[in-house]
Amino acid sequence: MSNQTPNHSSYDIIIVGGAIMGSSTAWFLTEQKDFQGRVLVVEKDPSYEFSSTAHTNSCMRQQYSNALNVNISQFAADFVKNIRNYMKDDRVPELSIRSFGYMYLADTESFAQTLRENIKVQHDAGAATVLMTPEEIKAKYPFYNVDDIVLGSINTVDEGYWDGAAVFDWWRRLARERGVEYVQNEVVAMTKNAGGTRVESVTLAGGEVISCGQVVNASGPRAARTAAMAGIDIPVEPRKRFSWIFSAEQPLDQDLPLTIDPSGVHCRENGGGTYQAGGHADIDPAVDYDDFNMDHSFWENHAWPILATRIPQFEAVKVTHSWAGHYAYNTLDHNAVLGRHPEIENFIFQNGFSGHGLQQSPAMGRGIAELLVHGAYRSLDLSPFSYERITTNTPMIEKAVI
Structure with a gap:
């Protein structure tokens, strides 16, 4: 340097x-x-x-259990959608939020109850979150396997991808x-x-x-x-988080919400028949500040089998990019x-x-x-x-x- x-x-x-x-x-x-x-x-x-x-x-959500965190994301949404007004500069591009939402999937009654409690906080703060039964999820997003799901939670207003x-x-x-x-x-x-x-x-x-x-x-x-x-x-310590971009042989015919599987693996729409997935190992220690080594076996042995079970159309996919990044994790x-x-x-x-x-x-x-x-x-x-x-x-x- x-x-x-x-x-x-x-x-x-x-x-x-x-x-x-x-x-x-x-x-x-x-x-x-x-x-x-x-x-x-x-x-x-x-x-x-x-x-x-x-x-x-590069996504934002309002589905938090703490009202202050909801308010913080609401300001983020307003800032992004009105960035040129905030920055007072015509060179700044107009931006938007691709609001495909976050889909939380609960596979236990305990997790479902947490979603019910969270939605009260979110509604009080002005968020547009809705709860969905497995039948409702399947009707709107037919690509999901919901056989083990008890309840879902999603908000498609100011929740999703932004630049x-x-x-x-x-x-x-x-x-x-x-x-x-x-x-x-x-x-x-x-x-x-x-x-x-x-x-x-x-x-x-x-x-x-x-x-x-x-x-x-x-x-x-x-x-x-x-x-x-x-x-x-x-x-605060660095915790390693893995990400993958993949293409699907049979892309979904509608946007994929940022889906949080009960396992913790998550996946979202990326555009053009590609998707971005993320996750971390069950054993999640602090790592060295400069450790960005990728564990390629984690995709084959953990993340992809979970995604292919949740979304059967993802049984045939090809990873095009992968990387490891760090959360600044408050323990x-x-x-x-x-x-x-x-x-x-x-x-x-x-x-x-x-x-x-x-x-x-x-x-x-x-x-x-x-x-x-x-x-x-x-x-x-x-x-x-x-x-x-x-x-x-x-x-x-x-x-x-x-």
């Missing part, structure tokens, strides 16, 4: 990590009329080849045009003041020491490593860790999204920008995601985790 030296020795805000969370925050900072400060984004790999952002399913790469590109591009500085470098150390209440500077891989007013940890699966530089523990409760550290007052968390990061990036970037500039969330109260629940071991439970 060729390290780039920042243009200045001091910044009001340093964002550690320039993928979708860091870039969302950077762009939303430029929208804060009360803020004229200097912002530096430090990204070790500007190709983003191994980032969670690059390995995403996350385009949103990311425009956040980054416009943030830079508006004065945010991006450098290819790596934060390797942080120095606190004598009282240990503030991070005074960060040290980069090239040895540069850069003073900071506030520092944002937006380093994805590497969140724990970044937090440790400030003497902070955070229960406490699979929800984000967000906001200020209670003691190191200028250290800001934007971590632990556990696979929800892309769809949550608009609301999280906006919220962190508000917190940095105004000292509080203004649009949507994101304080339930605070670090305090880590120290008190008080999980914010989200039942709908894929």
